[in-house]
Amino acid sequence: MTTTVNEVMDKNYFTSKAEVKWCPGCGDYAIINSVKGAMVNRAKPRDEVAIVSGIGCSSRFPYYMETYGFHTIHGRAAAIASGLKVGKPDLDVWVISGDGDSTAIGGNHWIHAIRRNINLNYVLINNKIYGLTKGQYSPTSEMGQITKTTPYGVIDYPMNPLVTALGIGGTFVARSIDKDVKMGEEICTRGANHPGFSLMEMYSNCVIFNDGAHDKITGKDKADFTIHVQHGKKLIFGVENNLCLVQDGFRIKMAKVSDVAESAIIVHDETNLQLATLLADMAPSKGQPVALGVIYCDPAKKSYDFMVHEQVQQVIASKGEQPLDKLLRAGDTWTISTTLCNASGCKTV
Ligand SMILES: Cc1ncc(C[n+]2csc(CCOP(=O)(O)OP(=O)(O)O)c2C)c(N)n1
Numbered sequence: 001m002t003t004t005v006n007e008v009m010d011k012n013y014f015t016s017k018a019e020v021k022w023c024p025g026c027g028d029y030a031i032i033n034s035v036k037g038a039m040v041n042r043a044k045p046r047d048e049v050a051i052v053s054g055i056g057c058s059s060r061f062p063y064y065m066e067t068y069g070f071h072t073i074h075g076r077a078a079a080i081a082s083g084l085k086v087g088k089p090d091l092d093v094w095v096i097s098g099d100g101d102s103t104a105i106g107g108n109h110w111i112h113a114i115r116r117n118i119n120l121n122y123v124l125i126n127n128k129i130y131g132l133t134k135g136q137y138s139p140t141s142e143m144g145q146i147t148k149t150t151p152y153g154v155i156d157y158p159m160n161p162l163v164t165a166l167g168i169g170g171t172f173v174a175r176s177i178d179k180d181v182k183m184g185e186e187i188c189t190r191g192a193n194h195p196g197f198s199l200m201e202m203y204s205n206c207v208i209f210n211d212g213a214h215d216k217i218t219g220k221d222k223a224d225f226t227i228h229v230q231h232g233k234k235l236i237f238g239v240e241n242n243l244c245l246v247q248d249g250f251r252i253k254m255a256k257v258s259d260v261a262e263s264a265i266i267v268h269d270e271t272n273l274q275l276a277t278l279l280a281d282m283a284p285s286k287g288q289p290v291a292l293g294v295i296y297c298d299p300a301k302k303s304y305d306f307m308v309h310e311q312v313q314q315v316i317a318s319k320g321e322q323p324l325d326k327l328l329r330a331g332d333t334w335t336i337s338t339t340l341c342n343a344s345g346c347k348t349v
């Protein structure tokens with residue numbers, strides 16, 4: 001799979017010949033389109049790109065992309081991708097994972113990859129349900145949601161992946177939705193160019209097991225329930241651009257643009273962690289719009305993979321290259337012996 005100079009690097013360039021097995025209408029089709037767009041913008045040839053996934057409908061992603069790919073085991077994509085990125089730092093390593101795969105069985109690996117700030121492009125496809133295994137609720141399912149495993153409604157407080165990421169030192173946090181391919185492409189492009197862990201949460205509609213989960217933020221009044229946050233721009237939204245966000249002590253609250261001084265309207269600062277945490281936490285269930293776009297970005301923090309190689313170079317500079325055998329035999333060593341006995345006596349081996 002090598003790139004020839006004559007090939008045009010467009011979305012088709014990253015499309016494999018595999019038959020796509022997602023249900024017709026699944027939001028994942030739009031999301032793969034956004035990711036391909038970001039890869040075109042990133043302009044890395046396909047043999048310098050690897051996609052690692054866990055298990056789930058969304059995790060079938062690597063089959064559909066003409067890049068290197070690894071469909072791993074449930075919840076372990078972050079761990080495997082971390083090893084790959086440290087071993088092959090020049091590769092663009094993407095992780096594609098569902099909400100169940102990332103936040104339930106894979107929660108531990110996902111959290112520590114964020115905390116370490118490994119330079120992975122992590123697309124968390126959030127359909128708020130387990131799709132592949134036919135509709136069990138997940139850690140991101142809404143309180144009260146009826147699913148196959150919660151026939152009387154979810155009684156479990158949902159987790160917000162972006163707030164979690166910000167709370168553990170995440171350096172790039174963004175959100176988009178399947179229906180807006182352009183915004184998906186925009187946040188994935190920013191995320192791919194970010195020199196650390198980038199978390200792109202993409203809301204996806206599972207037409208079979210959770211159809212309409214995102215209707216409020218994709219329907220005709222969507223402008224009242226979403227706000228596209230852009231660095232340096234005032235946080236104004238609404239079908240008639242008549243709503244805004246203003247500071248309320250340590251919180252933010254919604255107001256009518258006509259009711260507040262222009263200077264009171266918050267200007268988005270994607271480097272402000274406190275503001276990002278408040279924005280990421282907003283939800284229609286709290287009477288607030290969902291924040292979409294790049295919510296937080298801190299490119300200054302060094303990535304784990306960068307620091308590993310930096311440390312290796314420092315040690316080589318001070319001690320010179322050492323043979324592995326010498327390292328293995330360094331320090332204390334033990335000889336293990338055991339005494340075997342039978343009818344004719346004992347011997348130590
Ligand atoms: C160790 C293990 N436990 C459970 C499963 C069953 N399983 C496969 S996918 C999945 C959940 C997938 O849900 P999600 O990550 O939200 O992805 P979606 O299918 O919705 O895209 C589960 C529980 C498994 N494959 N392996």
Ligand code: SF4
Binds near residue numbers: 021028207208
């Ligand atoms: S079950 Fe849901 S998530 Fe899975 S392919 Fe079908 S629509 Fe998509």
